[in-house]
Amino acid sequence: MTSDSQTRRVNRALISVSDKSGIVEFARELRAMNVELLSTGGTFRLLEQNNIEVTEVADYTGFPEMMDGRVKTLHPKVHGGILGRRGTDDAIMAEHGISAIDMVVVNLYPFEATVAKPDCSLEDAIENIDIGGPTMVRAAAKNHRDVAIVVNASDYSSILEEMRGNEGSLSQATRFDLAIKAYEHTAAYDGAIANYFGRLVPGGSDKFPRTFNSQFLKAQEMRYGENPHQDSAFYVEKAPTEACIATATQLQGKELSYNNIADTDAALECVKSFTKPACVIVKHANPCGVAVSLNGIGEAYELAFATDPESAFGGIIAFNRELDAATAKAICDRQFVEVIIAPSISTEAQAIVAEKKNVRLLACGQWDQSQPAFDYKRVNGGLLIQDRDLGMVGADDLKVVTKRQPTEAEIHDLIFTWKVAKFVKSNAIVYGKNRQTIGVGAGQMSRVNSARIAAIKAEHAGLEVKGAVMASDAFFPFRDGIDNAAQVGISCIIQPGGSIRDEEVIAAADEHGMAMVFTGMRHFRH
Numbered sequence: 001m002t003s004d005s006q007t008r009r010v011n012r013a014l015i016s017v018s019d020k021s022g023i024v025e026f027a028r029e030l031r032a033m034n035v036e037l038l039s040t041g042g043t044f045r046l047l048e049q050n051n052i053e054v055t056e057v058a059d060y061t062g063f064p065e066m067m068d069g070r071v072k073t074l075h076p077k078v079h080g081g082i083l084g085r086r087g088t089d090d091a092i093m094a095e096h097g098i099s100a101i102d103m104v105v106v107n108l109y110p111f112e113a114t115v116a117k118p119d120c121s122l123e124d125a126i127e128n129i130d131i132g133g134p135t136m137v138r139a140a141a142k143n144h145r146d147v148a149i150v151v152n153a154s155d156y157s158s159i160l161e162e163m164r165g166n167e168g169s170l171s172q173a174t175r176f177d178l179a180i181k182a183y184e185h186t187a188a189y190d191g192a193i194a195n196y197f198g199r200l201v202p203g204g205s206d207k208f209p210r211t212f213n214s215q216f217l218k219a220q221e222m223r224y225g226e227n228p229h230q231d232s233a234f235y236v237e238k239a240p241t242e243a244c245i246a247t248a249t250q251l252q253g254k255e256l257s258y259n260n261i262a263d264t265d266a267a268l269e270c271v272k273s274f275t276k277p278a279c280v281i282v283k284h285a286n287p288c289g290v291a292v293s294l295n296g297i298g299e300a301y302e303l304a305f306a307t308d309p310e311s312a313f314g315g316i317i318a319f320n321r322e323l324d325a326a327t328a329k330a331i332c333d334r335q336f337v338e339v340i341i342a343p344s345i346s347t348e349a350q351a352i353v354a355e356k357k358n359v360r361l362l363a364c365g366q367w368d369q370s371q372p373a374f375d376y377k378r379v380n381g382g383l384l385i386q387d388r389d390l391g392m393v394g395a396d397d398l399k400v401v402t403k404r405q406p407t408e409a410e411i412h413d414l415i416f417t418w419k420v421a422k423f424v425k426s427n428a429i430v431y432g433k434n435r436q437t438i439g440v441g442a443g444q445m446s447r448v449n450s451a452r453i454a455a456i457k458a459e460h461a462g463l464e465v466k467g468a469v470m471a472s473d474a475f476f477p478f479r480d481g482i483d484n485a486a487q488v489g490i491s492c493i494i495q496p497g498g499s500i501r502d503e504e505v506i507a508a509a510d511e512h513g514m515a516m517v518f519t520g521m522r523h524f525r526h
């Protein structure tokens with residue numbers, strides 16, 4: 001970082017913006033502080049129409065804009081004015097009639113918005129690669145010792161405020177900060193260009209470009225990572241497409257930890273699967289209790305908690321409806337909870353949770369899951385990228401493979417447990433009855449062991465397995481999983497099917513008088 005702590009007066013600014021929002025007001029205020037303005041064609045005309053005194057760049061350089069705007073500002077009188085080191089290059093600047101440009105205000109051709117249009121041609125995409133803009137942005141950022149670079153309209157007001165309070169000057173700290181923002185901006189811009197065209201070259205494909213360029217903004221640094229000896233930070237997408245952990249507002253409580261963020265994400269994404277009032281309690285990334293109740297989230301919470309009260313201790317609780325006072329009170333009276341998250345929190349509920357000042361309370365807003373997105377998983381030396389698992393079957397997609405058909409009540413429970421199983425680490429087995437989980441077996445290396453664990457958990461919680469349904473996130477490789485399920489009282493099974501021993505597995509279900517449906521879609525979660 002530069003050690004120069006000097007402020008610099010802004011005497012001359014070059015303004016060249018594609019997105020012209022707020023630019024007239026900004027330019028007017030700069031003029032009020034006696035800043036001389038230079039501007040490119042479209043921006044120049046807009047400022048002039050608004051009676052703002054401004055010189056067109058073409059008049060200053062003596063060169064017209066040409067080639068449909070491909071060359072506007074690419075001229076030594078512009079770049080010398082931006083890059084010239086005050087105190088070092090003054091003589092050469094004077095010799096060539098170069099005026100110092102102290103501020104550059106630029107936003108770039110809208111490349112991402114252009115290529116997002118379904119009918120965007122290759123020619124449109126190419127013409128929307130801004131060349132002169134990033135060149136000025138990078139030059140001004142490099143010379144931030146003398147020049148301020150402004151790439152975000154959201155910075156206009158704070159810049160004006162600082163200049164007003166400092167006789168038209170900006171501090172070194174502000175110029176440095178603006179310079180780094182500028183490089184973040186050009187990095188993202190070039191990343192988007194590389195991603196777009198990287199799909200069209202050998203090694204690229206429609207979805208996966210040859211190199212993968214993405215930018216995340218730091219939201220917070222945590223005290224530590226998954227374990228205390230690991231440092232960690234939370235980076236978020238620039239513009240998340242739906243309400244999620246990254247966009248949630250923390251209303252109270254201790255700072256979110258690394259594990260809190262990961263577990264809250266798991267709970268929230270699971271509860272999003274349900275349209276009726278639902279509650280998901282997560283412990284160590286797995287749902288340990290889930291329930292849906294037509295009587296509201298209060299009852300859903302009671303039922304979810306009852307699945308596994310032991311594990312729910314210190315858990316993360318997510319709802320898909322506003323947190324109300326009665327539910328908040330039930331939670332706070334009963335258990336130690338790390339995080340509660342819901343689309344919104346009523347004022348009364350907030351007041352109740354406030355009595356437990358460490359509880360992290362988050363409001364995330366209402367979600368819309370219509371946008372496709374990617375999931376990333378880091379492995380040593382690489383990054384795995386896949387579509388987010390937004391797949392889900394409905395009752396009509398279920399293929400009954402046994403002699404016995406499931407009853408209507410069983411179908412409701414099959415879909416319910418299937419939705420839960422999608423969010424349980426593989427191998428996942430979920431027992432459920434009346435839209436309440438009654439046993440969850442997660443993360444075992446064999447499916448039959450996950451089933452045994454689900455049964456143990458149900459027994460431990462004093463919940464009756466007889467008449468419950470069972471979901472398995474992937475097919476049963478052997479009939480033993482079915483035999484065990486029958487032994488504990490499971491009456492109906494949902495699973496993807498597709499094993500080479502499906503016949504044997506179906507025969508086992510028939511032998512036990514069970515109903516079994518195939519989804520044709522599996523939901524591994526590692």
Ligand SMILES: NC(=O)c1ncn([C@@H]2O[C@H](COP(=O)(O)O)[C@@H](O)[C@H]2O)c1NC=O
Pocket residue numbers: 016017018019039040041042043044069070071072073074106107108109129130131132133134
């Ligand atoms: N070619 C150039 O020399 C050049 N100089 C500035 N621009 C861009 O032209 C746009 C503003 O143009 P106008 O003021 O004509 O509406 C800005 O997005 C700016 O980044 C240029 N355009 C593209 O490269």
